[in-house]
Amino acid sequence: MIQGSREKIASWPVLYLARHGETNFNRDKIFQGRTDNPLNETGLRQAETIRDLLSAVPFTRAFVSPLKRAITTAEIILKDRNIPQKVENRLIEIDFGDWEGTLEEEVKVRWMEEYMDYRNDMGSFRPSNGEAAVDAQRRAGEWWDEVSREYAQDGEQILVVAHQSLNAVLACYVCGIPLKEAWHSFKSKPGEVIKIIPGPIAHVSKLI
Numbered sequence: 001m002i003q004g005s006r007e008k009i010a011s012w013p014v015l016y017l018a019r020h021g022e023t024n025f026n027r028d029k030i031f032q033g034r035t036d037n038p039l040n041e042t043g044l045r046q047a048e049t050i051r052d053l054l055s056a057v058p059f060t061r062a063f064v065s066p067l068k069r070a071i072t073t074a075e076i077i078l079k080d081r082n083i084p085q086k087v088e089n090r091l092i093e094i095d096f097g098d099w100e101g102t103l104e105e106e107v108k109v110r111w112m113e114e115y116m117d118y119r120n121d122m123g124s125f126r127p128s129n130g131e132a133a134v135d136a137q138r139r140a141g142e143w144w145d146e147v148s149r150e151y152a153q154d155g156e157q158i159l160v161v162a163h164q165s166l167n168a169v170l171a172c173y174v175c176g177i178p179l180k181e182a183w184h185s186f187k188s189k190p191g192e193v194i195k196i197i198p199g200p201i202a203h204v205s206k207l208i
Contacts, residue, residue: 012148012198013156015174016057016207017167020065020073021046022190029104033096033130036067043069046191047076053193053207054159060151062159063088063143065166074161083159090143091170093163097130122169123179133179137169144174148198164188175202 021043025032039047054077062085064074074085099107108115117125126132147158160167168186172179174196185204186194193207 011152011154011156013060013151013158015196015198016054016059016157016159017171017188017194017196018050018054018073018077018159018161019164019167019188019190019192020067020069020161021050023069025101026190031096031099031102031104031107033093033100034067035100037069039069039072043073043190044076047073050191050193050208051077051079057159058155058157059083059159060156062086062161063091063147064160065091065093065162067092067163070161070163074159077159077161088143090139091160091162091166094127094133094136094165094169095131096127098128099130119183121180122165122172122182133165133169133182136166137173137179140166140170141173144170167194171196171204174198175204 021039023032023037023043024040025035025037027040027042050073060083062074062078062083064070064085064087066087066089071087078085099111111128114125114127122133151158167188168182169179171186171194172182177185188194191208195205195207197203
């Protein structure tokens with residue numbers, strides 16, 4: 001369990017952050033970012049596993065990244081469930097700029113300093129010709145502030161289907177902990193889900 005602090009409000013929605021299922025770029029350890037790849041067969045099975053895991057959760061609404069790997073994952077998770085879904089552009093993955101389409105091993109060599117920031121301190125991370133993690137957190141945090149105000153009532157359970165880096169920086173914002181802790185606290189594999197019960201003390205658990 002991870003604990004952090006956030007400004008107290010009357011009530012917070014419970015947040016489920018799902019990472020989309022696997023793509024070929026994930027499998028081959030290639031930076032993906034905004035590259036709009038589909039799920040592979042493993043990714044489709046992972047989405048089905050999330051669906052089964054969350055089948056009893058009474059979601060009141062869902063928000064999804066505009067990239068098709070997230071949209072497909074959400075469609076599978078919520079199949080046959082009458083739950084409002086919205087594609088939310090502010091939940092798109094970080095733009096990795098020159099890193100996109102590049103093997104992680106090559107990124108380590110060509111952009112060593114930036115790569116070390118990525119792995120050790122997301123608060124300092126900005127990929128070459130890409131988006132800084134603090135900017136990604138700003139847009140995701142703006143979305144969360146809007147949602148938490150609009151749905152600040154008992155019983156709201158919200159599903160987000162997005163991406164590893166975006167989910168991590170958003171989770172840091174919701175829990176009120178430094179971006180430096182992003183990977184230590186919120187690293188996820190394709191098809192994993194993080195549950196956050198926000199509040200003055202946030203409670204976090206990984207479901208897969």
